[in-house]
Amino acid sequence: MWLKENKAALLAQYHNQYVAVINNQVIEFAETEEVLKERIRERKLPLFLPVIQKIEAETTQPPSITDLRQQEESDTLEFKSTLQWDVKQSRKNEELRFEVLGTIVGFMNHEGGTLLIGVQDDHSVLGLEPDFYTLGQGKNLDDFQQLLNNLISDRIGTGFAPLIKIRFEKVEDKEICAIDVKRAAEPVFLDAQEEKQRVKKFYIRQGNTTRLLDVEETHHYIRLNWK
Numbered sequence: 001m002w003l004k005e006n007k008a009a010l011l012a013q014y015h016n017q018y019v020a021v022i023n024n025q026v027i028e029f030a031e032t033e034e035v036l037k038e039r040i041r042e043r044k045l046p047l048f049l050p051v052i053q054k055i056e057a058e059t060t061q062p063p064s065i066t067d068l069r070q071q072e073e074s075d076t077l078e079f080k081s082t083l084q085w086d087v088k089q090s091r092k093n094e095e096l097r098f099e100v101l102g103t104i105v106g107f108m109n110h111e112g113g114t115l116l117i118g119v120q121d122d123h124s125v126l127g128l129e130p131d132f133y134t135l136g137q138g139k140n141l142d143d144f145q146q147l148l149n150n151l152i153s154d155r156i157g158t159g160f161a162p163l164i165k166i167r168f169e170k171v172e173d174k175e176i177c178a179i180d181v182k183r184a185a186e187p188v189f190l191d192a193q194e195e196k197q198r199v200k201k202f203y204i205r206q207g208n209t210t211r212l213l214d215v216e217e218t219h220h221y222i223r224l225n226w227k
Contacts, residue, residue: 127174
């Protein structure tokens with residue numbers, strides 16, 4: 001039961017590793033079960049004492065991007081037109097990145113969810129081509145995904161990467177990105193930018209919006225939602 005309840009935190013630390021658990025505590029871990037058992041023997045512990053399990057993500061197939069696009073935005077679904085192309089001003093705008101990252105953090109601090117990039121609020125398909133343009137000539141999906149991964153690692157934290165899956169699908173002959181996010185087992189903060197300083201910001205999902213909490217609200221939310 002403890003392994004199931006703490007799956008998200010264990011994934012962040014022991015993804016694809018075998019762990020040995022005694023009294024709700026990981027005492028050893030290794031890449032293979034054989035190596036793990038050998039380490040347990042070296043500690044002169046009987047093999048029946050710890051619970052041994054491989055920590056891996058569930059393989060349940062997520063809904064297709066085509067199906068998600070037909071749904072309404074909710075506490076677990078959000079549409080973003082672009083990652084960093086300002087549609088209104090027709091220029092690159094890196095500040096828009098933090099709207100995407102804030103939504104990801106909001107999902108992690110709530111119940112998880114999926115963010116679609118390349119789909120507008122009215123469900124129409126814009127695609128990723130405007131964002132490709134901001135990356136430079138000849139840039140493609142691989143470059144877009146690399147940018148996303150770098151932003152997630154730098155602004156949210158590499159340790160949370162196992163809770164985030166990026167996938168792509170063509171809709172109306174245009175590439176769309178889906179970011180599937182799982183709930184985190186601990187509070188997640190966004191390392192945001194204010195002028196030339198980095199500041200920690202705490203986001204949650206509230207209905208079909210992502211909300212930034214102030215210090216007092218953050219304290220109460222964390223106290224109520226994590227033990």
